[in-house]
Amino acid sequence: MAGGASNVSANPLKLDVRSHLKCLGICMIVTVSSFQYGLDYALVGGLMAMPGFLKVFGYYDEKMHKWAIDPTVQQLISSLMTIGTFVGSLLVGPFSQRFGRRQGLWVASLLNFISTAIMLGTTNLGALYFARFVLGISVGWFLTFAQVYINEVSPAHLRGIVFAIYQSQLSIGSITGAAVDYGTHLMPGKEAYRIPLAVFFVAPTIQSICLFFFPESPRWLMTQGKTDEAERSLRRLRNKDIDEAEFQAEFNEIRVSTAEQIENHQNGKQLWFELWKGTNLRRTLLSIAIICFHCANGSSWINIYTTYFLTIAGVDNAFAYSAMVTCMGLIGVLSSLFFVRHVQRRLIVMVGVAACGLCQLAFAITWTVAPGSVAAAKCVIAFISLFTFFYVAYAPYAWLLGGEYPNNHLRAHTYGLGTALNFLGNWLGVFTAPYFINPASLGWNAKYGYIWFGSNMILLVFTFFFIPETKDxxxxxxxxxxxxxxxxxxxxxxxxxxxxxxxxxxxxxxxxxxxHAEQGAAAVARKSKEEGPVEAAGAPVAKTE
Incomplete structure (x- = not known):
């Protein structure tokens, strides 16, 4: 292996978009999984500010003369889903090793259907907590299996675009959740929260049907020793008119490299140990680190508590502003589509975490200088919107890098572990946020941003020194x-x-x-010219007079 001066990729495929529209279409359907994650964040944050929901799961505050929710209940509703994703993500590796990526997505849909049905039908807090935990397992599997799948099937030069689509699905889910919440939040009865919850059925149903027509990951099939099935799978992912030499070059690269990667692998029980051995140790730590950027930059508390946060900050029409903030995220990820194929991934991540940190610092300073004022509230809205723009613009490429670093046969285990730790960090952020922002506790409000400014600066330094560039x-x-x-x-x-x-x-x-075929054809042609017409394929050739 030799190093050189130029960054010439070994990717044998045509480096365009048009030749890979079929694969992009498949990946787009698989990324519907992230719609569920965005939907949950937006929906549940809004539910906790709805009178219809609070009448069932909250209490009436005699002093404030309005419906409220106990901070502990608020924490459990939000954080149990995150704990579920932690548990579910840890199970991704063992399940995927045996059953593959598609089966994991189908099981995630089944768990989603069960948990949503419980949430729609119950008025008991215990049952609601259980349903939130099961839904968390479902969301964890949706996210992890979808990202592993699209990492393994998409062409190298288009993985950035695919992950931008993935993130846009998440933003669309958030916008949908915020919009549905806004449309039902004034309803006095249970339909105020049951209508939004029913939306959880839509995306998994669409994906479950489409998966019957999609192939399994060829790289996973190769790790199982199913070479012929892997070849058929790769053919289904590529356009039917692909040049055969181009296809064979890609397939040969996958086949030889995967064989090398699993040469010392004997059985599934050893995979958890392989993560920490030799060169895999560095790959595992880097993968976990970059995936955990999502929880370390403060996005979790802003995403799930935006509506509640704006409400206690005294912002009028908090639901409408929450929807606007979510739209800023979609604009951010759509903007990234224009530069992801031309800009280094390290640079995108560095600019993203730096901007996120400065946004949190800005609204923290504003609230320190003029707490509770109209001007401060407007400033909070502005910088939360900017934070969301920059976070969503860089977030998909942190997920992408985390999936690119591991070996083929270790990818699901590494990615599942990284995702689990990320959601553990999210849980910590979501669980502790009410202590800081709730007036009944510390009441810091926007000053909570000081903590996350420091966290983002650490991410910036880490990226500069340790994150490798893998574009294309x-x-x-x-x-x-x-x-x-x-x-x-x-x-x-x-x-x-x-x-x-x-x-x-x-x-x-x-x-x-x-x-050789051309030489053979030329020899036949010469013989035919010298001796006259010959029989082809056993059929007599008619001679002309």
């Missing part, structure tokens, strides 16, 4: 660079000679076979 690299190239122990700052200019040789070996073989 195939998963097999990334494997080669980690095995060669390339420093993070040299990933960009490294030339993957071994992976390139794998890819071109099949192409040369294809050219060799074509060359």
């Amino acid at each position: 690299r195939t998963l097999e190239e990334i494997h080669e660079m980690f095995e060669a122990r390339v420093p993070a700052r040299k990933f960009k200019g490294y030339v993957c000679e071994s992976t390139r040789a794998m890819a071109h070996a099949a192409a040369k073989s294809q050219d060799f076979e074509l060359s």
Whole structure:
């Protein structure tokens, strides 16, 4: 393995978009999984400010003369879903090792249906807590299996676009949740929260039906030793008119590299130990770290408590502003579609975390200077909107990097562990936020942003020194660079000679076979010219007079 000066990728595919529209369409349906996550964040945050919901699960505050919710109940409703995602994500690796990626998405849909039905029918807090936990397992599986799948099936140069689509689905889910909440929040009865909850049925139903027509991940099939099925799966993911040499080059790269990656692997029980051995240790730690950026930048408390936060900040029409903030996230991720193919991923992440930190610092300072004022409230809205824009613009590429670093046979275990720890961090943020922002506790309000400014600055420094650049690299190239122990700052200019040789070996073989076929055809033509017409394929050739 040799390093070089130029960043020439070994990706044998055509580096355009049009040639891969079929695969992009499949990935778009799979990313519907993230719609559920965004929907939950927006819906549940709004439910806790609805009189119809509070009459069932809250209490009437005689002093304030309005319906309210106990901070502990608020914490459990929000955080139990996050605990569920933690537990579910830890189970992704073992389940995926045996059953694959598609089966995981189907099970996630089943759990979603069960938990949603319980939430719609119960008026008991215990049952609601249980349903939130089960829904968390479902959401964790949706997120993790979907991201592992699209990481493994999408072409290297389009993974950034696919993850931008993934994040846009999450934003659309949040917008849908905020909009439905806004439309029902004034209803006095249980329908105020039951109508929004019913939306949880829509996306999993669509995805479950479509999955019958989608192939399993070829890289997962290859780790199971199912070479023929892996080849058929890859063909279904690529356009039918793909050049055969191009297809064989990609397939050969996956086949040879995966065989190398699992050479020392014996059984599934050893995978948890392999994560921490040799070069896998670095890959595991980096994957977990970049995935946990999502909880470490303060997004969890802003996402789920935006409506509640704006309400206690004295902002009029908090539901409408919450929907506006969510729309800013969609604008952010759509904007990223225009630069993700041209800008380094490290730079996108660095700008993102820096901007998120400065936004939190800005509204914290504002609330310190003029707490409770109209001007401060407007400033809070402005900087929460900007925070959401920058966070959602960079967030998909943190998920993407986390899925690119692990080996093929360790990806589900590593990604599941990273996702679990991220949701553990989210739970910590969601669970502790009421102590800081609730007037009945510390009542810090927007000053809570000081803590998260410091956290984002740490992420900025970590990215600069430790996060490798993987833009346009195939998963097999990334494997080669980690095995060669390339420093993070040299990933960009490294030339993957071994992976390139794998890819071109099949192409040369294809050219060799074509060359022999052409030589044979030429020999037949010469013989035919010398001796006259000959029989072809056993059929007599009519001679002309």
